[in-house]
Amino acid sequence: MDLLKELTEANGAPGFEKPIRQIMKREIEKTGAKTVSDRLGSIFGEKCGSENGPKILLAGHMDEVAFMVSEITKDGYLRFVPLGGWWDQVLLAQRVKVMTKDKEFTGVIGSKPPHILQAEELKKVYPMREMFIDIGANDKDQVKQWGIKVGDPIIPICPFELLPDNDTILAKALDNRAGCYLALEVLKQIREINHSNTVYCGATVQEEVGLRGAATAPYIMEPDLSIAVDVGIAQDGPSDNSNKAKLGSGPLITFLDSSLIPHISLRDLVIEIAEKNSIPYQVDIMLGGGTDAGRFHLFKKGVPTIVIGVAARYIHSHVSMISKKDLENSAKLLTELIKELDANRFNQLFN
Known part of the structure; x- marks a missing residue:
């Protein structure tokens, strides 16, 4: 948890993301990936697979509400x-x-x-x-x-803390340093596996003030497919929300928000991979709010896009909570998706 602690306790208001970008750059370089960035400050690690598979953009965002x-x-x-x-x-x-x-x-x-x-x-x-x-x-x-x-x-101000259940993480800026952490974790994990894609893992700037980095970042790599890694709303407070997202119940797959209806074949593939690998998952349908995916999927002639992340409590306040177990399962799901998406499986998305 040392890296997530460092990410959340660093300060990165929209437009002032430099401290987060420095951490991202350091961690990307540790993986041996090539570092690429746009002129607004979004940063990614480029990792090429063994074959000529699709170009996959996997992005959190560095800024926090401030x-x-x-x-x-x-x-x-x-x-x-x-x-x-x-x-x-x-x-x-x-x-x-x-x-x-x-x-x-x-x-x-x-x-x-x-x-x-x-x-x-x-x-x-x-x-x-x-x-x-x-x-x-x-x-x-x-x-x-x-x-x-x-x-x-x-x-x-809110210090990072792992609560006594050894799973609940309390910190500021988990929206979306959790996504930054996951992008870095996936970049580390794909070093150890065979995959055929060119993967760009990193984070954008200025998401909280209008998805601005998401408008420029795709020009770095011109992705074939994109995944926004963000937090969703946990609704597991003291009321009857048994069918809503909750901490500890797995990655959150967004079926609808105000900026995106995900590519349906990609959505179905993500669910298939989760079930095949016994990864618990949750579904999020939310009429309000949006993520960088709202911009990614409109790049040029269109990019199949989905949002995968973790449920979070109390975001857009001084404090937030997520589950460490959800982070681990989200990293596993994202890594398995990258393994599955060779050129043939990518082309099948359009059949």
């Missing part, structure tokens, strides 16, 4: 705007780090105290636009002396 400093008040408080999708209700009293060029500053998200709110205000979700970040500064001049500027990224 914030940006939008204003410094005369009293030294910071106003901020979201980078990615946040629900205002999860923000108050949470700790954050303001990232300058040379230093980090810890702050807390504050608001008007509840003791002085009117009764009707107490019944409403407090809006983000009225929140601020308190970094303990006396005034605007002190903030300036510390080097904090409008445009600096702000990152949630």
Whole structure:
């Protein structure tokens, strides 16, 4: 878990993914794969198989939901705007780090105290636009002396922890450092197997603000097939959600989201491989949300695409949870899929 800990505790707001990219580059180079990247910062390891099979893109995304400093008040408080999708209700009293060029500053998200709110205000979700970040500064001049500027990224604080069941992982940014981890793990595993494909394992940038890296990354390799590796929504809280995704029940295969209906023959092949190899799996049908797959499948004349990942609790907040067992089974499923997809099996997808 050391690598996943490092990935989640590193800071990578959309547009500020450099610390994550450095970890990805280091780990890709360890596998002996060729490193390729686009001009926005997406990075992949290229691993060629033994024959002229299809080109497979397997991608997580490096960025996490975060914030940006939008204003410094005369009293030294910071106003901020979201980078990615946040629900205002999860923000108050949470700790954050303001990232300058040379230093980090810890702050807390504050608001008007509840003791002085009117009764009707107490019944409403407090809006983000009225929140601020308190970094303990006396005034605007002190903030300036510390080097904090409008445009600096702000990152949630949550240390990595493996919980007592030795399976549940608690951390920030599992959306989508889990996908980054899986891309690296698959790249390591395919060194040890025979396959006929050219595989690109890595991660994009700026997924949380509009799938932007996913629009440029395919031009690096012009893939024949793509797999977005991301997290899905676990719905295993204290209610009757027995048919919904849950932690520990296997990889999550997306059948529908707001940006993608997967290539049906590819979807069926993934399920066939999971069942043949006794890999537990779950199905995700979600009308809201989307992943990089929404862009990948529209590249040029079309790319057969699917989303495979893990169920996660509490994403798009300061903290999230996934299952270590789900990570292991997802890596196994992705590796088996790469083994199966030679040129003949790929061509059968279109019959």
